[in-house]
Amino acid sequence: MEDIKQYIRSVPDFPKPGINFYDITTLLQDPVGFKLTLDAMEHYARSRKPDRLVVVESRGFVFGGALADRLGVGFALARKPGKLPYTTLSEEYALEYGTDRLELHVDAVTAGERVLVVDDLIATGGTLAAVCKMIERLGGEVVGVATVIELSFLPWREKLAAYDVNHLVSFDSE
Secondary structure, three states, rough: HHHHHHHOEEEEEEOOOOEEEEEOOOHHOOOOHHHHHHHHHHHHHHOOOOOOOEEEEEHHHHHHHHHHHHEEEHEEEEEEEOOOOOOOEEEEEEOEEEEEEEEEEOOOOOOOEEEEEEEEOOOOHHHHHHHHHHHHHHOEEEEEEEEEEEEEEOOOOOOOOOOOOEEEEOOOOO
16 A cells, blocks of 8 residues: 555654654545545455444544445544533543543443444554444444554554454554
């Protein structure tokens, strides 16, 4: 999927010195790049046969919404605390310095549903692992994790070893 990589802009020293930010806004602005990305994500998603998608705030919403439409399935939102209006369950996960939390509506996934998790990027794996745990707490089966980008130099594999993870492009340095 090196074709997709050309649409992703690298922004040095953002959001702080020493960090290289991989910016998908250039991918989203280009109809060819966006279509290539959705085509590849759709191919993987169809192979996993999901009943529903759970998409991660906020850039994951862009890919998850379009992908759900292509697949003819519904999708649920995994959001930061206080953003969902109905009863939620939550999962805390570790950050480099401290912790964060995500929430999911308690009726977002029905017991026995096959669920594909969608986000734009996989870094340390904490966010995606938290979402997978919430899906499983609701009785869903996580059939895969789909992202556009993986940062191969970060340690996400151990946290997501139990899941089938698919990414379209890989960046191997900060």
